[in-house]
Amino acid sequence: MKTAAICAIGDEILIGQIVDTNSSHISRALGSIGVRVKGISSIGDDRETIISHLDNLLKNNDIVIVTGGLGPTKDDITKEALATLSGAKGYYRSQEQTAVIESILSRRGIAMLDINRAQADVPDTARVIVNKLGTAPIMEFAFDAAKYGHRALLYSMPGVPYETLAALDDVTAAIKSHFEMDEILHRTICTFGMAESVLAKTIEAWESALPDYLHLAYLPNAIYGVRLRLSLYGAHEQGRKEAMEAAVNELYALLGNYIYGEGEDTLQTVIPRLLQAPPAAAYQETISAAESCTGGLVSNLITSVPGSSAYYKGSVTSYANEVKTNLLNVSEEILEKYGAVSRECAEAMARGVSILLDTDWSVATTGIAGPTGGSDAKPVGTCWTAAAHRNPFTGEVEVVSRLVKSASASREVNMQRFASNALNLLRLFMQQKLL
Amino acid sequence: MKTAAICAIGDEILIGQIVDTNSSHISRALGSIGVRVKGISSIGDDRETIISHLDNLLKNNDIVIVTGGLGPTKDDITKEALATLSGAKGYYRSQEQTAVIESILSRRGIAMLDINRAQADVPDTARVIVNKLGTAPIMEFAFDAAKYGHRALLYSMPGVPYETLAALDDVTAAIKSHFEMDEILHRTICTFGMAESVLAKTIEAWESALPDYLHLAYLPNAIYGVRLRLSLYGAHEQGRKEAMEAAVNELYALLGNYIYGEGEDTLQTVIPRLLQAPPAAAYQETISAAESCTGGLVSNLITSVPGSSAYYKGSVTSYANEVKTNLLNVSEEILEKYGAVSRECAEAMARGVSILLDTDWSVATTGIAGPTGGSDAKPVGTCWTAAAHRNPFTGEVEVVSRLVKSASASREVNMQRFASNALNLLRLFMQQKLL
Numbered sequence: 001m002k003t004a005a006i007c008a009i010g011d012e013i014l015i016g017q018i019v020d021t022n023s024s025h026i027s028r029a030l031g032s033i034g035v036r037v038k039g040i041s042s043i044g045d046d047r048e049t050i051i052s053h054l055d056n057l058l059k060n061n062d063i064v065i066v067t068g069g070l071g072p073t074k075d076d077i078t079k080e081a082l083a084t085l086s087g088a089k090g091y092y093r094s095q096e097q098t099a100v101i102e103s104i105l106s107r108r109g110i111a112m113l114d115i116n117r118a119q120a121d122v123p124d125t126a127r128v129i130v131n132k133l134g135t136a137p138i139m140e141f142a143f144d145a146a147k148y149g150h151r152a153l154l155y156s157m158p159g160v161p162y163e164t165l166a167a168l169d170d171v172t173a174a175i176k177s178h179f180e181m182d183e184i185l186h187r188t189i190c191t192f193g194m195a196e197s198v199l200a201k202t203i204e205a206w207e208s209a210l211p212d213y214l215h216l217a218y219l220p221n222a223i224y225g226v227r228l229r230l231s232l233y234g235a236h237e238q239g240r241k242e243a244m245e246a247a248v249n250e251l252y253a254l255l256g257n258y259i260y261g262e263g264e265d266t267l268q269t270v271i272p273r274l275l276q277a278p279p280a281a282a283y284q285e286t287i288s289a290a291e292s293c294t295g296g297l298v299s300n301l302i303t304s305v306p307g308s309s310a311y312y313k314g315s316v317t318s319y320a321n322e323v324k325t326n327l328l329n330v331s332e333e334i335l336e337k338y339g340a341v342s343r344e345c346a347e348a349m350a351r352g353v354s355i356l357l358d359t360d361w362s363v364a365t366t367g368i369a370g371p372t373g374g375s376d377a378k379p380v381g382t383c384w385t386a387a388a389h390r391n392p393f394t395g396e397v398e399v400v401s402r403l404v405k406s407a408s409a410s411r412e413v414n415m416q417r418f419a420s421n422a423l424n425l426l427r428l429f430m431q432q433k434l435l
Numbered sequence: 436m437k438t439a440a441i442c443a444i445g446d447e448i449l450i451g452q453i454v455d456t457n458s459s460h461i462s463r464a465l466g467s468i469g470v471r472v473k474g475i476s477s478i479g480d481d482r483e484t485i486i487s488h489l490d491n492l493l494k495n496n497d498i499v500i501v502t503g504g505l506g507p508t509k510d511d512i513t514k515e516a517l518a519t520l521s522g523a524k525g526y527y528r529s530q531e532q533t534a535v536i537e538s539i540l541s542r543r544g545i546a547m548l549d550i551n552r553a554q555a556d557v558p559d560t561a562r563v564i565v566n567k568l569g570t571a572p573i574m575e576f577a578f579d580a581a582k583y584g585h586r587a588l589l590y591s592m593p594g595v596p597y598e599t600l601a602a603l604d605d606v607t608a609a610i611k612s613h614f615e616m617d618e619i620l621h622r623t624i625c626t627f628g629m630a631e632s633v634l635a636k637t638i639e640a641w642e643s644a645l646p647d648y649l650h651l652a653y654l655p656n657a658i659y660g661v662r663l664r665l666s667l668y669g670a671h672e673q674g675r676k677e678a679m680e681a682a683v684n685e686l687y688a689l690l691g692n693y694i695y696g697e698g699e700d701t702l703q704t705v706i707p708r709l710l711q712a713p714p715a716a717a718y719q720e721t722i723s724a725a726e727s728c729t730g731g732l733v734s735n736l737i738t739s740v741p742g743s744s745a746y747y748k749g750s751v752t753s754y755a756n757e758v759k760t761n762l763l764n765v766s767e768e769i770l771e772k773y774g775a776v777s778r779e780c781a782e783a784m785a786r787g788v789s790i791l792l793d794t795d796w797s798v799a800t801t802g803i804a805g806p807t808g809g810s811d812a813k814p815v816g817t818c819w820t821a822a823a824h825r826n827p828f829t830g831e832v833e834v835v836s837r838l839v840k841s842a843s844a845s846r847e848v849n850m851q852r853f854a855s856n857a858l859n860l861l862r863l864f865m866q867q868k869l870l
Contacts (some may be wrong), residue, residue, distance in 0.1 A: 038479070297735045315752040319748055357755075
């Protein structure tokens, strides 16, 4: 099995100003093609350190992935260090990358400067993989066995997370063109609504019975729930693919509608697939949202899906109570009797927004994100979520609601859990209605 | 200056299952007491690797901080590896940590087992710093110069982020009791609206003239703009603090109102400080938002600030044109003549929401986030932003607007740039009104 090291370069990581999230994405991408990551490291923007550290990583690994230190400013010196490490005699300018830089700057209405052009210059020892989303090219350095006693590859990628994420497929394809890799297949099952520990207990017997070529990983996240990734090693061997298929089927039987999708699915990409739309149905069903404690996050998640304007009409963030009453038609009586954080208020908000924005489906949240506030009866982390469906013939609105308890010390995490639980409630309600 | 290395132990980091956020917090804590972090690394739960890696870090650093690998289960072997590394002859049980373990388990209603008790056992070469929030004690190992040629300290901390965070003050106090420390000061200037390359050119002469004890770093981000961090080394030496102060003042003169704040400021935390509020003013000014292409992100950013309910009333996400006309009072004429992505529509949205939700200030966005859609005249990445101010005496609404060109291939990044530019326009408008 080929091994790899990942190294993030940048003083901003060492002083704790930013968290290195790239390495985690790169680890998963390498894992998916059967490369084992032995170490992850971060070092500063210091020429000698970069050279000696990378030299050492190349001695001990088949593949080294470097991120960061490629900006146009003087404190970014990764490229120069890589030129030295690889014994470059000079630089050449990548025409393809230059075109991308020109296009990015012109679309942003910025004049091209020499320091922008220079970003397309790479050491003559490097092969360029075009960075389609940013200005700094991705560079591949291939070292033969004479230097490190084994063939070694080094890839230099940008520090900007979405640029690195978008280029990962190109980099893993490049790695596969150099090395013959084991064959690994992955199947990722997306679950929501069951805590990781409960999930582990529920599938304990199933997990113990897995053959040794099937590996299970838990990937938990506040927004998309817990994903279960099943990896099949040696996929070419007879009967293994069938065994994986059978294991997945058993998992579906065990977890039922806690499973909402597979692979890169999220609640917000699954929900539109449950809507009635032409040509199968008479018209395109629509969605709206009413948010209090999530402050726009539910709407933001729904609209993060390209093409969501086809079914999403919009939302009302009713942070102030007067907005709940004036726009969403939540009665003064509900607010006085039950309070804004109540089942009654959540249901009235879902009902109100579906009527206000004239939509078939809606979702609502009202709760306490913290970090301070709340009471003994309704502590920080309490949220009522609701979903509504309006009958297109009678106009009658049916609502469901569910209490969410998060209680993280982080406002952000609480908001994420509230929003994803609200979307999950809508998903379950839609599935039930489809039956 | 004392140097440090931070090392996270755990297979779950190497396979990309979790992101190591501890190291970032530890880095900041070390930086604040004048310790320079030279490297951050992650390694797997492998005994030999742990011992050789930490041994190497101790050779090259004064301080090593290790996190993780302290759980009660078999795959956590950090403690055993540290016993070997430090030449321990046996273990002793910390009574103080035992008391914490008992208290935590009893509050959860769990009976104490031998594997729980064993968590309070530490090598006889270690001094215990009690972990008040968790079961695994923090351990300090002090090595004299005989072993590494210099005094070296190693701290082993838990992998659970909030436990490590809570214990950082105890650890930095322990470090200061062993070493006399240099002093470092940081000053971070937050800018928005100038691209990194343009910024670099604008302050090029200023940057070149900085004395060698002042270091500059660029920290760019789609949401909060570019932060400039100036670090002062040897702050006790005469005249250096004044020189830093003078350099910052020159930066303010060069960048004017491209600067919106300092340190951890964001546009959404700066905006509320510009609002008129009691006791200085007669009443608390309020904000609302109207969003199309940002789909709730502006509202989400504003409400990410704890206490934002004091000044934020809410928002309307008007994804569908009928919501723009019905709720925000955008005229059919504007939509027909100029289209939804236009200065006129953005201004009407800002005006409309400030009247609908009865707020003093408002902000609006309408654009094309992509990745597909748009036209030659209005390509993906085009967004009109607007801000409005309603005169509290006359009720008259004044609006400003600005075109944003982002053109990232990432829908998410475009939405982030649109939202942050809208907030920046509101910030500039508020500053202008305050003059």
